[in-house]
Amino acid sequence: MKNYLSLLLTFIVSIPCFTQVEFESKDGLISSAAYNTKIAKDFNYLILGDNSPQQGISATLNEKKSNIKINGLFYSGPTGVFTIEADLAASNGIYFFDQENGSEQGKITLNYYRRLTSLSKYKSLNPKNRAYINLQIVDLLAKTKTKYDNLLALLKTVKFNDAVRVSSDEEKRIYKQLRSITRNYINEDDKKGYDELPTTKFVSANYVKSTMANDNGGNQKGKDGIKDIKIDNKNNFDLIKLIKDYDETRDFILTKLEDSINKIELQNTSKQWTYNHTLFYGVSPFYERQSFKRFTYNANQSFSDMFNQVKGDIYGVTLSLNYSIEKGLANKKKLSPHSLFTRLSLSLIRGSNISNFRNSTLETSGVFGNDVNGNPVIFTNSDNAFIGDTRYEYGFGQRFTLDTYFYPLDLPIGLFGIISYEKIDFSSRSSAKDKEMYPLRLGLLFSLVNKDSKKPNITIQTFLDRTDLNLSPNGKDKDLRFGLGIGLPINF
Incomplete structure (x- = not known):
């Protein structure tokens, strides 16, 4: 000894x-006991902390569709971390269910995360x-x-x-x-x-x-x-x-x-650590309610009767493997990466062909009569609805996603990218065609920090969005958008 x-x-x-x-x-x-305490704390902060990829509340707003996400903590302990996430999207306000206008998607996800291994480097x-x-x-x-x-x-x-x-x-x-x-x-x-x-x-x-x-x-x-x-x-x-x-x-x-x-x-x-590496997995079952107003032309119906509300139930599970690197206080190298988070996930879902429908403004006009000068008095009736050539149907879907968040320097400015492969297979008896998509999102992260606590008060995402890399960003497809997301570091 x-x-x-x-x-x-x-x-x-x-x-x-x-x-x-x-x-x-x-x-x-x-000691090993102290190290277990440290990595448990680091793991919880990675999932729930101020700079986690999923903030407590985040919102994405645009003219056609608004989106808001809310995260909450159920449990955190030796067996892992349980959280719940609500992802709500609407073309006319934010609703989970809406019996009136617009399209709505209300998604509830239960997340379970458990650490696989951790490795920390330090100065003696x-x-x-x-x-x-x-x-x-x-x-x-x-x-x-x-x-x-x-x-x-x-x-x-x-x-x-x-x-x-x-x-x-x-x-x-x-x-x-x-x-x-x-x-x-x-x-x-x-x-x-x-x-x-x-x-x-x-x-x-x-x-x-x-x-x-x-x-x-x-x-x-x-x-x-x-x-x-x-x-x-x-x-x-x-x-x-x-x-x-x-x-x-x-x-x-x-x-x-x-x-x-x-x-x-x-x-x-606390000032001896140079790098902290964490590998963990996630299991996330989810349920999603899809609802939208659809227009179907029928010459035997009045204009108002050509609209009907379509509702669908989507569900599935997402399996993910996650890896994180965090720079420690003992690492004084200015060019060393500050933090990196990357995730590879597989989703198995009961999907739908909702992407085959597009939102449009529909108008009809009629004549009340003529004015004193003999000119016709015309009224116009308009409404927003989704149009498409097929029925709303279900299929079996798979989605592979790789997303990465990277802060290259010890500054509140980072990069992120999300690329996916999605495929939905429909029954041979279905009128819907099998669908393959390659969504892509690239952007910048800006964290506005509190000058006293040095913690972020708000995180802003600016991004370039493509719904499918098979489509053209120009011409008739016009599959190119620039967006803005806002995240508030609030966890309940």
Whole structure:
């Protein structure tokens, strides 16, 4: 067992004794428990943080169709992260269901993300900083052990119905936990770790009641047939205060002591990391409601009767593999990429041929009569609707998508790109033709940061959009648009 550092602890605050504790050599910048805490925090921030690719609220607005997305958190813990996303689009306002005009698409998605692996690169600590971290750990362990020792000793002087309050099993469990933590963070050899932790005695007067009333023995009468309780408190301790402090110290040792040690490690090494890599997967089932007003010409109907509301139910699941790189504070290279996020996803869906319909303004005119000069008085009736040559039908669809978000410098300006391949196969009995599309979106990200907190208040996307690379951006297709998206870093 190699020892790379031997610390002589001198007069730890509130512990007036001298001792020597040896630290066992550990691989890595921090303990494995502290590293697990770090990557869990990084993973949650990647999914839900201020600069995540999907902001808490985002909106895309244009003349023909508006879109708004809202993200919310269900659960975040060791088993992963659950979120819910609402994606609402409309040509006339924002609705999930609309019985009047326009087209609507309301989509609800449940997202589950789980980390596969993480890799972090770092700069090693110098011996002085390493010793400072170890000193804080020993100080915390020594004070915690001292406090528990003394509270236990005081509480053992009090008898409840001729028995002490703390069972031997509980006492063994607490000391077992203390020894286990000491072995993990100081030395596996008790004689060089736990047994060398300094200790001292509390002043028992801190728990003596100020009143001179003598609680030296006595009966506390019970109610409703409960037996009387006999308390032997010969030192006149304030039992409420004593028991409360004991319970808090016991619970701290069992549930929070190791977390507090990990916090010491992470706070003192936050500036040592150069890069953080995270690989995780996602599973996202979704349901989408499609609704639009359709116009079908029929010479035997009035103009108003040629419109009908079409509604459809789309559902499926998206599987994704995600990779992220984040630059750490220790990386001082100006040309090193600040952050990169890329995702490869596969969606299996019950799709529709809604893309075969186009939104148009339809007009009809009629003559009321003539004016005094004999000129006809004409009225015009117009309405917006979608027209198409086929029926609205369902098919089996697949979608492969690669999207990437990249911040090349430590500036709130980034690049992003999304390219997909979509195919929907319809039944041979269907009038709809199988469809293949290659959507593309390229753009810039601008994060407007708060000058005080340096956190983004709003993220703006400017982008070039193509619905299908098979179409021409010029001529009759005119498949080229420029858009603007706005994201607010709000997560519920």
